[in-house]
Amino acid sequence: MDILTPSAWEGVSTVTVVILGALIIGIALARGWLVLGTAHRELMRLKDDVITDVRGSRAEDRRIIETLSDTVHAQRVNGDWAVHLLEAVQANATASASDRGQQ
Template identity: 45%
Template sequence: MSALTPAAWNGVGVVTVVLLFFLFGVYALIRGWIVFGPAHRDILKAKDDAIAHANGRELEDAKTIASLTNVLTEQRVSGEVSAHILSAIRDVVSSRAGSS
C-alpha cells in the first residue's frame, strides 16, 4: 500500500499531520533548506566581507609583487655591474703581472 493513497491516511489525525509538518520544518531548518531573514543577511554580509578582504589582499599582493620585481631587477643590474668590475680588475691585474 502506498503512503500517498487515501486509505493509508485514513486513521491519521490532525495532530499527527501537524506534528509531521512541524518535524519536516525542523528538519528543513537543520538541513539549511529554510533560512530565516536575519541569518540570511548575516550569511550575505560574511560573504561580502570575505570578497572585500580577498580583493584588498589582491591589491596588497600586487604591490608586494611589484616591489619585489623592482628589487630583483636592481639586484640583477648591480650583480652584472659587480661582475663587470671584477673582470676589469682581473684584466688589469693580469696585464700588470704579465708586463712585469
C-alpha cells in the same frame, strides 16, 4: 503507494499533520536544508566580507611580489655591473703588471 490514498489518511487528525509538518520544518532548519531570510542574508554578508578580504590580500600580495621582483632585478643589474667593474679592474691590473714586466 498506499500512503498516498485518502483511505490511508482517514484516521490522521489535522493536529497530527501540523505537528509532523512542524517537525519536518524543524529538522530541515537544524540540518541546514532550509534557511530563513535573516540567516541567509547574514551568511551572504559574511561570504561577501571574505571575498572582499581575499581580493584585498591578493592585491597586497601582488604589490609585494612586484616590489620583490623589482628589487631582485635591481640587485642582478647591480651585481652584473659590479662583476663587470671588477673584471675591468682585474684586466687593467693584469695589463699594468705585464707592461711593468716588459719594461
